Amino acid sequence: MAPRGSADPEPARGPGEPPAGAMASAQLIGRLRAAGCVFAEEEAQILVRAARDRAQLEAWCTRRVAGEPLEHVVGEVAFAGRTFLVGPGTFVPRRRSEYLVERVLRAAAAPTGASLTLVEMCCGVGAIGLSAAQELHRRGVRVDLHLADVDPVALYWAERNAHRAGLPAVRLHRGDLWSALPPELRGAVDVVMANAPYVPTSEIVLLPPEARLHEPVAALDGGPDGTDLHHRLADDAPRWLRPGGVLVIETSDGQAAVTAELMEAAGLRARIDRAPARWGTAVTGRQAGPGSGRPG
Numbered sequence: 001m002a003p004r005g006s007a008d009p010e011p012a013r014g015p016g017e018p019p020a021g022a023m024a025s026a027q028l029i030g031r032l033r034a035a036g037c038v039f040a041e042e043e044a045q046i047l048v049r050a051a052r053d054r055a056q057l058e059a060w061c062t063r064r065v066a067g068e069p070l071e072h073v074v075g076e077v078a079f080a081g082r083t084f085l086v087g088p089g090t091f092v093p094r095r096r097s098e099y100l101v102e103r104v105l106r107a108a109a110a111p112t113g114a115s116l117t118l119v120e121m122c123c124g125v126g127a128i129g130l131s132a133a134q135e136l137h138r139r140g141v142r143v144d145l146h147l148a149d150v151d152p153v154a155l156y157w158a159e160r161n162a163h164r165a166g167l168p169a170v171r172l173h174r175g176d177l178w179s180a181l182p183p184e185l186r187g188a189v190d191v192v193m194a195n196a197p198y199v200p201t202s203e204i205v206l207l208p209p210e211a212r213l214h215e216p217v218a219a220l221d222g223g224p225d226g227t228d229l230h231h232r233l234a235d236d237a238p239r240w241l242r243p244g245g246v247l248v249i250e251t252s253d254g255q256a257a258v259t260a261e262l263m264e265a266a267g268l269r270a271r272i273d274r275a276p277a278r279w280g281t282a283v284t285g286r287q288a289g290p291g292s293g294r295p296g
Helices: 019-035 042-048 053-065 070-074 095-107 128-137 152-163 200-204 227-240 254-266
Strands: 078-080 081-083 113-121 142-149 170-174 189-193 243-250 269-275 280-286
Touching: 019 042, 019 053, 019 269, 042 053, 042 070, 053 070, 070 078, 078 095, 078 128, 081 152, 095 128, 095 189, 095 243, 095 280, 113 128, 128 142, 128 189, 142 152, 142 189, 152 170, 189 227, 227 243, 227 254, 254 269, 254 280
Parallel strands: 113 142, 113 189, 142 170, 189 243
Antiparallel strands: 078 081, 243 280, 269 280
């Protein structure tokens, strides 16, 4: 997570006295650890580095100890080698979702000068779609990116992050899954990606308080078995994907087979990929047509 401002000049100190930042870190670590923060040392470093002065550091520490997600407190999150803005009421992108970006890039492999239409469903702050689009842009691929979500708060932050990304073609759409997209995209999308909610409803109460109390329930709750939105995404994907286009969904290891079955039932050829060391699981479904061999 990148610093957001410079700290005040360090005051003079006696021989052997540690710098103010180090003392703050030592104090913070104890307070954070007492509040149940598992990674207290790392969080203290982030807070000290990002706070512009001691007053802000104290205010941030108070918020974090009270249970707010660290990313909401400092206003940003590191993801896929980039920094994205987040705020209260937003879902914080998880590091495991970086694996979804990797699977999208593999599925969207295209030569320099090619043009691709990408859609991120349930986009939240837009970290997944923007990360994939920026990398494709770096490779010389022209990308038309569409970010869709039902939550206006999420789209506010996605718009801010899109502006920071500096990509030539990003459009935001508010609505419920496929109904958010403009009709001209029907049958023309190369890649749809989604970290749709996949926590079973009965397990929401088991989530850490910082997620359960501070992130929108709609971004977490995937229905009775966690695959309600996967079902809806898979059902309508063939109407929106171009021939050979792909739908890539993040899921859990235990749900992956169900998600793959939903894609197959919709007429897509499905593949499950896992990165156990990173807690990453993704299911890719490819539309029949040119390049529609085994999903990449």
